[in-house]
Amino acid sequence: xxxxxxxxxxxxxxxxxxxxxxxxxxxxxxxxxxxxxxxxxxxxxxxxxxxxxxxxxxxxxxxxxxxxxxxxxxxxxxxxxxxxxxxxxxxxxxxxxxxxxxxxxxxxxxxxxxxxxxxxxxxxxxxxxxxxxxxxxxxxxxxxxxxxxxxxxxxxxxxxxxxxxxxxxxxxxxxxxxxxxxxxxxxxxxxxxxxxxxxxxxxxxxxxxxxxxxxxxxxxxxxxxxxxxxxxxxxxxxxxxxxxxxxxxxxxxxxxxxxxxxxxxxxxxxxxxxxxxxxxxxxxxxxxxxxxxxxxxxxxxxxxxxx
Amino acid sequence: xxxxxxxxxxxxxxxxxxxxxxxxxxxxxxxxxxxxxxxxxxxxxxxxxxxxxxxxxxxxxxxxxxxxxxxxxxxxxxxxxxxxxxxxxxxxxxxxxxxxxxxxxxxxxxxxxxxxxxxxxxxxxxxxxxxxxxxxxxxxxxxxxxxxxxxxxxxxxxxxxxxxxxxxxxxxxxxxxxxxxxxxxxxxxxxxxxxxxxxxxxxxxxxxxxxxxxxxxxxxxxxxxxxxxxxxxxxxxxxxxxxxxxxxxxxxxxxxxxxxxxxxxxxxxxxxxxxxxxxx
Numbered sequence: 001x002x003x004x005x006x007x008x009x010x011x012x013x014x015x016x017x018x019x020x021x022x023x024x025x026x027x028x029x030x031x032x033x034x035x036x037x038x039x040x041x042x043x044x045x046x047x048x049x050x051x052x053x054x055x056x057x058x059x060x061x062x063x064x065x066x067x068x069x070x071x072x073x074x075x076x077x078x079x080x081x082x083x084x085x086x087x088x089x090x091x092x093x094x095x096x097x098x099x100x101x102x103x104x105x106x107x108x109x110x111x112x113x114x115x116x117x118x119x120x121x122x123x124x125x126x127x128x129x130x131x132x133x134x135x136x137x138x139x140x141x142x143x144x145x146x147x148x149x150x151x152x153x154x155x156x157x158x159x160x161x162x163x164x165x166x167x168x169x170x171x172x173x174x175x176x177x178x179x180x181x182x183x184x185x186x187x188x189x190x191x192x193x194x195x196x197x198x199x200x201x202x203x204x205x206x207x208x209x210x211x212x213x214x215x216x217x218x219x220x221x222x223x224x225x226x227x228x229x230x231x232x233x234x235x236x237x238x239x240x241x242x243x244x245x246x247x248x249x250x251x252x253x254x255x256x257x258x259x260x261x262x263x264x265x266x267x268x269x270x271x272x273x274x275x276x277x278x279x280x281x282x283x284x285x286x287x288x289x290x291x292x293x294x295x296x297x298x299x300x301x302x303x304x305x306x307x
Numbered sequence: 308x309x310x311x312x313x314x315x316x317x318x319x320x321x322x323x324x325x326x327x328x329x330x331x332x333x334x335x336x337x338x339x340x341x342x343x344x345x346x347x348x349x350x351x352x353x354x355x356x357x358x359x360x361x362x363x364x365x366x367x368x369x370x371x372x373x374x375x376x377x378x379x380x381x382x383x384x385x386x387x388x389x390x391x392x393x394x395x396x397x398x399x400x401x402x403x404x405x406x407x408x409x410x411x412x413x414x415x416x417x418x419x420x421x422x423x424x425x426x427x428x429x430x431x432x433x434x435x436x437x438x439x440x441x442x443x444x445x446x447x448x449x450x451x452x453x454x455x456x457x458x459x460x461x462x463x464x465x466x467x468x469x470x471x472x473x474x475x476x477x478x479x480x481x482x483x484x485x486x487x488x489x490x491x492x493x494x495x496x497x498x499x500x501x502x503x504x505x506x507x508x509x510x511x512x513x514x515x516x517x518x519x520x521x522x523x524x525x526x527x528x529x530x531x532x533x534x535x536x537x538x539x540x541x542x543x544x545x546x547x548x549x550x551x552x553x554x555x556x557x558x559x560x561x562x563x564x565x566x567x568x569x570x571x572x573x574x575x576x577x578x579x580x581x582x583x584x585x586x587x
Contacts, residue, residue, distance in 0.1 A: 033406030
């Protein structure tokens, strides 16, 4: 067994300086097989990223691009609309616990062998099949002037506002819709994680007299830490970079810029008003904000596992 | 039978019947509420689409949808771009996964690192430069433009998934076939690619769903009525017929049918694909 493994290893590794036709053929084929994928990524991701970084320092309007230094980035703080979009994106980030805690609770409860387990699981996962366009439309109807929510509020004897047209409610409505929409997928990922937790460890904790809360906090959560981290990261990334379509169909970023996120502001600045340099700077800011958020999560997750 | 029922009726003692403890009745209720709430979007879409509009008759909205909006063309356009991207990314990522896992070459580790880094480049960050690049070579207003955009967008994730899949296969598979005189290309087409069918299915379904459901790229690349995808067709109704939200919801439901079908058929592959990022 080990001899065979060593033999294989030797022939898989590059064979030093001496020319070996088979190693050469393997390397050549390696290059050729990976080439199409790398070309796609190079031309449609790496190159445009470089261009975006360059244009973010210009006032590019589609025809001319004059160097303007950090102006576009300073505008993220001074331009009221862009500042609003930055704040709104941070609000989305801050809402992440709402996208995580209910799914975890439901996944935990589902993991107990309750009757109808499989059916419930399928039902909860089902909305994941809907696109953000459709989710935005459903949200638009839910919060409509004569929609279900207003109906319920009306029954309580209150006069409902026009949620999505009211700048004090619109952002909350959009954030709520987002967190409701990711409920299913996050629940399923948590369930996958719960299935990996060793039952005997949990049973040992029960026998030691730990309370349910203690078991969750000290045994289950640490054991599925990677899953929690994963859900946290994909939720953050989706909220920051994946819901253009939901905002487009639900509010269009409005009223005014009440529900404008960084992601949506790229489109609005660039393709609705022709500010391509400014749009590029918003896009780069979006990437940096997302990377910082993800980096922080990784860092915190590592700290907790070491402690 | 009666014994089983008696066993079921017995209250669950924490730590005995289930490792996770008792409170099954509360658990059942909470999960039931969550499951019913999850049905809300479907109930909302279906009810809205079949209930009669003001002064109308049931199913009138479906009739309006098919007579007033070219939904057939929209669906076909969606099928072309999503299908094209799906095929392209399946082939390209399967090849690259084989290359990265079984045919290492100088620099392959670094290239793979580029792919991992590309995972964190948001679509919105590169969309402007991409739009102008594609416009410069005549890729806007064509099907191949969005096909390349979608395929490239899902390439990093797909290649990483395929590479991990092939890495789990023994190197001897390649080695022995090559010693027996097969070329590396034959090893791919006759051994590796057929073995990779489940992983390719995962990649294909995820790419199809992502492309079918996309709005931003289709909105910019295919703005003309005849080329619109169903997502763009439905989304652009918002501005023009905002008073008729019911018709828009009917169209939304119609647009969601293919992804729902794919979702139902390939659910197993979806979950495994989504959580594949955790194992690394």
